[in-house]
Amino acid sequence: MTDVAEPHILCVDLVRIFSADGVEVQALQGLNLRVEAGEMVAVVGASGSGKSTLLTILSGLDTATAGVARVAGHDLLTMGGRERVGYQRRTVGFIWQQTSRNLLPYLTAAENLALAINVAGTAKGGARAQRIAELLDLLEVAEFADRRPGELSGGQQQRVAIAVALANGPRVLLADEPTGELDEATSASVLEAMRRVNEELGVTTLIVTHDPTVSEHVRRTVQIRDGRTSTEVLRSTRLDEHGAEQAVAEEFAVLDRVGRLQLPHDFVASLELQERVRLALEPDHVGVWPGHEGAPPPRPRESAPPEPAPREPWPPGPSPRESAPADDAPRRRGRHAAPDPGADADPDAGDRPAPNGGAA
Numbered sequence: 001m002t003d004v005a006e007p008h009i010l011c012v013d014l015v016r017i018f019s020a021d022g023v024e025v026q027a028l029q030g031l032n033l034r035v036e037a038g039e040m041v042a043v044v045g046a047s048g049s050g051k052s053t054l055l056t057i058l059s060g061l062d063t064a065t066a067g068v069a070r071v072a073g074h075d076l077l078t079m080g081g082r083e084r085v086g087y088q089r090r091t092v093g094f095i096w097q098q099t100s101r102n103l104l105p106y107l108t109a110a111e112n113l114a115l116a117i118n119v120a121g122t123a124k125g126g127a128r129a130q131r132i133a134e135l136l137d138l139l140e141v142a143e144f145a146d147r148r149p150g151e152l153s154g155g156q157q158q159r160v161a162i163a164v165a166l167a168n169g170p171r172v173l174l175a176d177e178p179t180g181e182l183d184e185a186t187s188a189s190v191l192e193a194m195r196r197v198n199e200e201l202g203v204t205t206l207i208v209t210h211d212p213t214v215s216e217h218v219r220r221t222v223q224i225r226d227g228r229t230s231t232e233v234l235r236s237t238r239l240d241e242h243g244a245e246q247a248v249a250e251e252f253a254v255l256d257r258v259g260r261l262q263l264p265h266d267f268v269a270s271l272e273l274q275e276r277v278r279l280a281l282e283p284d285h286v287g288v289w290p291g292h293e294g295a296p297p298p299r300p301r302e303s304a305p306p307e308p309a310p311r312e313p314w315p316p317g318p319s320p321r322e323s324a325p326a327d328d329a330p331r332r333r334g335r336h337a338a339p340d341p342g343a344d345a346d347p348d349a350g351d352r353p354a355p356n357g358g359a360a
């Protein structure tokens, strides 16, 4: 049974080591992630950062080497074969990048949904027909019910795929690059459709993607770097001084249970941090200075620090970097700017090693 206080997705110190030809690859290196019931979260990161590995574990298709992975009350590291089948049929829904993996090409949209409902065994007869109609309606593809995937556009196919993923009434929806084969405008409309589904059905949703624009469609974007969650961006709305609603994006570094954090690449590069850093505990923040030989010693603080920005209660204790209007968030504006969570999604950024300088 699910503990009501437990998040729908919980990863603690999750490790996945692959061995190939005697070489070990640590795809996940102690990843921590917590997604509350009903939340919609995007996971972004450079190629090879471990996104697909995480999703494959959460979908029950692979098992982690160590750590904790729990989804809607199921312990994914210890569950047996029978529980795993039930988990995949009834607890989670999947949307993959390739339509061929989501839909059977020789069945119509409605037949694809009917098949998914039959496999899950959740509805029959009139109830099944009604559920199919409701889902196609919700995804705005009702008029294509009798078309096969090959007769639909890429965006329409993904909308039908979302309907199929929802057919078994899952508590958690997992999407791997659902917009990977779509143009920008179609991607935006598919992500909006997912947001509507999340809001209307309350299904917990995790989207793994390279697409940096995803952060415009979700309240929370988590960045993975080198097999660990490194930063997250939270979007919210606030009233400005004229009482007008303004979208705000704030970036936080993720602090794990033992106090590790990853310093952003631009901070490390800007201060030429290497190997070790000096730390100082101030009343309301931690200072980090270059620690290599010849580096100047820390300067005493000259002025009072700014008021800390309001933050979300999600643990483990993120540290705010800067609050900025959402429209400005993707731009890097020097050392203190809030970078776009997808910015490291460029291959160069991801290939660089994680800095050792992170500490708190």
Ligand SMILES: Nc1ncnc2c1ncn2[C@@H]1O[C@H](COP(=O)(O)OP(=O)(O)OP(=O)(O)O)[C@@H](O)[C@H]1O
Binding pocket: 018, 019, 020, 025, 026, 027, 045, 046, 047, 048, 049, 050, 051, 052, 053, 054, 210
């Ligand atoms: N089956 C496997 N055997 C060996 N190494 C693997 C295997 N699967 C993944 N890896 C390695 O694990 C690391 C993480 O891979 P993963 O596919 O999770 O990254 P990703 O962030 O999803 O990348 P992409 O965005 O390119 O799909 C990579 O170094 C990859 O080469």
